Amino acid sequence: MENLERILAAHPFFAGLDGEFCTLACGCAKNARFDAGQFICHEGDSADQFFLVREGRVALQVSAPGRGASTFLTLGPGEVFGVNWLVPPYRWTYDAKAIAPTRAISMDAACLRNKCEANHSLGYDVMKRLMPVLVERLHTARVQMLDLYGARG
Amino acid sequence: MSDAAFATLMHAQPMVPQVAHVRGRRKDTPDAWTLDLELANGARLIYAPGQFNMLTAFGVGEAAISVSGDPAGGPLIHTIRAVGPVSRALTALEPGDPIGVRGPFGVGWPMAQAEGKDVLLVAGGLGLAPLRPALYRLLGERARFGRVTLLFGARTPEDIVFRHEVESWRARFDIDVDVTVDHAASEWHGHVGVVTTLISRATFDPCNALAMICGPEVMMRFVAMALVEKGFGEDAIYLSMERNMKCAIGHCGHCQLGPTFICRDGPVFTYAQLKRFLAIKEL
Ligand SMILES: Cc1cc2nc3c(=O)[nH]c(=O)nc-3n(C[C@H](O)[C@H](O)[C@H](O)COP(=O)(O)OP(=O)(O)OC[C@H]3O[C@@H](n4cnc5c(N)ncnc54)[C@H](O)[C@@H]3O)c2cc1C
Ligand code: FES
Numbered sequence: 001m002e003n004l005e006r007i008l009a010a011h012p013f014f015a016g017l018d019g020e021f022c023t024l025a026c027g028c029a030k031n032a033r034f035d036a037g038q039f040i041c042h043e044g045d046s047a048d049q050f051f052l053v054r055e056g057r058v059a060l061q062v063s064a065p066g067r068g069a070s071t072f073l074t075l076g077p078g079e080v081f082g083v084n085w086l087v088p089p090y091r092w093t094y095d096a097k098a099i100a101p102t103r104a105i106s107m108d109a110a111c112l113r114n115k116c117e118a119n120h121s122l123g124y125d126v127m128k129r130l131m132p133v134l135v136e137r138l139h140t141a142r143v144q145m146l147d148l149y150g151a152r153g
Numbered sequence: 154m155s156d157a158a159f160a161t162l163m164h165a166q167p168m169v170p171q172v173a174h175v176r177g178r179r180k181d182t183p184d185a186w187t188l189d190l191e192l193a194n195g196a197r198l199i200y201a202p203g204q205f206n207m208l209t210a211f212g213v214g215e216a217a218i219s220v221s222g223d224p225a226g227g228p229l230i231h232t233i234r235a236v237g238p239v240s241r242a243l244t245a246l247e248p249g250d251p252i253g254v255r256g257p258f259g260v261g262w263p264m265a266q267a268e269g270k271d272v273l274l275v276a277g278g279l280g281l282a283p284l285r286p287a288l289y290r291l292l293g294e295r296a297r298f299g300r301v302t303l304l305f306g307a308r309t310p311e312d313i314v315f316r317h318e319v320e321s322w323r324a325r326f327d328i329d330v331d332v333t334v335d336h337a338a339s340e341w342h343g344h345v346g347v348v349t350t351l352i353s354r355a356t357f358d359p360c361n362a363l364a365m366i367c368g369p370e371v372m373m374r375f376v377a378m379a380l381v382e383k384g385f386g387e388d389a390i391y392l393s394m395e396r397n398m399k400c401a402i403g404h405c406g407h408c409q410l411g412p413t414f415i416c417r418d419g420p421v422f423t424y425a426q427l428k429r430f431l432a433i434k435e436l
Pocket of ligand 2: 397398399401402403404405406408409415416417
């Protein structure tokens with residue numbers, strides 16, 4: 001557990017997290033490993049985990065009829081995915097697939113939600129870490145939507 | 154004609170296109186082609202990385218197109234995206250066809266200022282074409298520069314211009330190359346996401362680094378802002394601007410941006426010079 005706590009504290013998402021919070025969060029964490037090509041979750045599944053990538057690369061994909069799967073974002077070391085863990089009805093809205101051998105910390109979503117609910121200071125701290133990720137994702141999605149390199153580039 | 158005599162002639166008669174012929178034509182992406190040109194008088198055009206020529210499709214018109222070849226030698230190379238009448242006519246030219254060339258014009262990339270510094274090139278889409286001469290120079294005179302990094306964003310994997318060359322740069326040990334696309338099918342195992350997401354993964358010393366950015370204006374704006382956040386000085390960030398051009402010698406005013414003419418004072422400017430104007434809509 002101590003080892004996991006160190007790994008958690010070293011991940012950029014939790015950088016500088018208060019020691020007591022780190023112990024609390026660590027109670028919801030476990031190591032996860034995925035082979036290249038392995039699906040980590042599927043759209044519509046219950047979002048019962050939140051992942052902090054340590055090594056490797058993960059593709060977030062959506063599938064459209066007749067067009068197969070398209071990747072809209074890839075994530076690497078230091079990044080997180082599965083933010084639906086916080087928003088009802090807690091369902092994945094995309095598929096996540098490891099496209100390289102990947103190591104991650106998997107956070108049990110219900111466990112983390114309960115701890116955030118019970119300890120609002122922890123909850124607020126986690127929220128302050130998540131918001132910049134969400135804002136950045138929203139911004140980059142907007143830029144992607146502009147199709148800058150397209151015909152009117 | 155000697156190269157020096159030709160340069161003098163081009164300088165003396167900047168509005169008169171010289172005839173060249175297409176010697177090679179390659180399709181780079183679904184809508185962009187690269188043309189190898191040879192001047193009819195046998196001279197070689199001497200140019201600096203980042204400069205552009207006015208190319209004439211005879212009977213159709215003229216367009217500003219950056220040189221995309223190696224300033225150290227080889228044919229005169231331009232990479233053109235077919236977006237309108239002139240660029241469509243230029244990209245339809247076949248080997249042996251004549252083409253008009255005026256130039257080179259403008260102020261190019263700050264190669265001398267980059268010496269001794271980490272150099273970060275950030276290209277979006279066809280923006281890699283005007284940056285390629287700078288990259289050739291950086292690699293050709295590698296010892297003069299610090300860490301060299303190319304971050305390149307394209308629309309899809311099929312839109313990666315100079316794909317084989319990008320792969321060969323990736324295989325080198327003296328340059329870091331990272332590529333991302335905005336959208337990809339699941340077979341693509343590279344990065345997907347906007348080009349700014351590559352910045353946080355790149356290694357450079359922002360206090361002793363210089364950035365050269367080329368791509369759509371919105372992309373350049375966001376990249377410049379991200380670099381400032383990483384500690385780059387605004388005057389260490391250079392962007393290549395595009396505006397409609399007619400004379401290319403600072404006479405007609407078509408390419409005016411604030412107090413500057415892009416054809417004469419640019420197309421390469423520092424972010425410090427441009428920041429104010431980039432924020433003004435429809436300028
Ligand atoms: C300094 C400089 C260097 C340039 N270098 C290159 C280069 O290396 N290769 C290259 O292909 N182009 C380059 N351009 C852009 C090129 O000059 C313009 O695209 C030019 O307008 C093409 O003329 P046209 O008659 O084909 O299209 P236009 O009739 O001028 O335009 C047709 C349509 O395409 C749109 N359009 C214009 N330019 C672009 C663009 N760049 N991307 C997407 N849509 C556009 C217009 O808004 C219009 O709707 C450069 C421009 C400048 C100022
Ligand atoms: S194109 Fe005429 S002033 Fe620049």
